Amino acid sequence: DIVMTQSPDSLAVSLGERATISCRSSQSVLYSSNNKNYLAWFQQKPGQPPKLLIYWASIRHSGVPDRFSGSGSGTDFTLTISTLQAEDVAVYYCQQYDSSPWTFGQGTKVEIK
Amino acid sequence: QVQLQESGPGLVRPSQTVSLTCLVSGGPINSGTHYWSWMRQSAGKGLEWIGRIYGNGDANYNPSLKSRVTMSVDTSKNQLSLNLASVTAADTAVYYCARMNGKWFEESFYYYALDVWGQGTTVIVSS
Numbered sequence: 001d002i003v004m005t006q007s008p009d010s011l012a013v014s015l016g017e018r019a020t021i022s023c024r025s026s027q028s029v030l031y032s033s034n035n036k037n038y039l040a041w042f043q044q045k046p047g048q049p050p051k052l053l054i055y056w057a058s059i060r061h062s063g064v065p066d067r068f069s070g071s072g073s074g075t076d077f078t079l080t081i082s083t084l085q086a087e088d089v090a091v092y093y094c095q096q097y098d099s100s101p102w103t104f105g106q107g108t109k110v111e112i113k
Numbered sequence: 114q115v116q117l118q119e120s121g122p123g124l125v126r127p128s129q130t131v132s133l134t135c136l137v138s139g140g141p142i143n144s145g146t147h148y149w150s151w152m153r154q155s156a157g158k159g160l161e162w163i164g165r166i167y168g169n170g171d172a173n174y175n176p177s178l179k180s181r182v183t184m185s186v187d188t189s190k191n192q193l194s195l196n197l198a199s200v201t202a203a204d205t206a207v208y209y210c211a212r213m214n215g216k217w218f219e220e221s222f223y224y225y226a227l228d229v230w231g232q233g234t235t236v237i238v239s240s
Contacts, residue, residue, distance in 0.1 A: 055226035104160035
């Protein structure tokens with residue numbers, strides 16, 4: 001199984017500041033047929049299901065604010081929230097779907113400082 | 114707009130089989146442009162992928178659960194089903210169904226992400 005490791009486990013950021021979350025996979029999640037990294041980012045708020053933010057490592061899902069961005073390739077990926085808003089308080093997960101079984105990171109809790 | 118709604122018994126006794134359903138509304142379950150997955154989330158193990166199933170009934174399961182899991186599709190009801198046998202306390206979790214959607218990219222079709230999730234149904238395994 002591909003192991004997904006996120007860092008940090010939690011972070012506190014001031015409103016309007018940048019939040020950066022890292023995700024590392026134990027092997028490449030690059031899909032050779034389309035040269036896309038099969039890496040997604042989700043946001044989860046208490047009592048709600050995960051919500052898709054980013055897919056193919058860097059493509060923002062429809063309706064997601066442009067302060068959210070994804071980058072990286074191969075085994076190292078980053079989710080950046082450029083200017084943190086109060087509504088961004090949540091747990092964020094990365095997920096690989098290149099290789100079965102699909103696997104998720106352990107989650108990163110983002111709070112307001 | 115596609116919506117998913119899971120349902121289940123809530124409380125299940127150890128060693129029994131839990132049966133969950135996911136009602137799909139707003140679109141056909143057997144479209145060739147997407148397929149379906151089940152995940153679960155527990156405090157101890159985080160988010161775990163259980164498996165996926167296509168509209169024609171072809172399924173793939175997580176090897177860690179494969180011996181106990183069965184997924185199926187009922188096109189007449191537009192719903193998915195998940196059966197998990199011989200449950201233990203470790204199977205206590207919130208269970209989600211989700212859609213894996215696809216899109217055309219450079220003249221080829223690719224599945225790209227789990228873009229729609231249900232609200233989840235809680236399963237507690239306890240005697």
